[in-house]
Amino acid sequence: KQEVTQIPAALSVPEGENLVLNCSFTDSAIYNLQWFRQDPGKGLTSLLLIQSSQREQTSGRLNASLDKSSGRSTLYIAASQPGDSATYLCAVNTGGFKTIFGAGTRLFVKA
Amino acid sequence: KAGVTQTPRYLIKTRGQQVTLSCSPISGHRSVSWYQQTPGQGLQFLFEYFSETQRNKGNFPGRFSGRQFSNSRSEMNVSTLELGDSALYLCASSGTGTSSYNEQFFGPGTRLTVL
Secondary structure, eight states: OOOOEEOOOEEEEEOOOOOOOOOEOOOOOOEEEEEEEEEETEEEEEEEEEEOOOSEEEEEEEEEEEEETEEEEEEEEEOGGGGOEEEEEEEOOOOOOEEEEEOOEEEEOOO | OOEEEEEEEEEOOOTTEEEEEEEEEOOTTEEEEEEEEEETTEEEEEEETTTTEEEEEOOOTTTEEEETTTTTTEEEEEEEEGGOOOOOEEEEESSSOOOSSOOOEEOOOEEEEEO
């Protein structure tokens, strides 16, 4: 049974700091991994999608890596800003049209 | 291109009632998935539909059901509501639906409160 864990559960950093969010999964047989951002009470915004054959994806200040063999993904945020404050979720597509989510990392960027 | 829309955005019901939530996917998307999000359990997969067929379902009781119409719009129904059904219900759509390689796009959710 696939399980997805995100560490840390919460993180507070000063503005301008570079940071890394971690996601681990127990079964390496995945199709893709997607990182999302969720603002309080809102839906999810897709940030990056990494296919199982890829090692990383970049979008602006965000870079996501994937190491299937070790069951890990990281989301790197460069030069963090107060507007980056949100909950970040990783989700693993296990095939069978089913997606398993981690519990998320709540990020607070202090101005 | 319009995003995923969900109606209603907020709903208040009492125990024992039933509720129907609606989701309209991005134009051209044929796969719709539903999720329940609660503070205690996080985001949990309910079911996925493609071309009016349910292809997978999560571990929820039979009170939770869904369907998809020929225009890809989807509805989910919860019967005999319980207090524990209070949650944010999210719908996601993805592209062709013929493979598991597609990016999912989420709607704003329906906040259901059961009193």
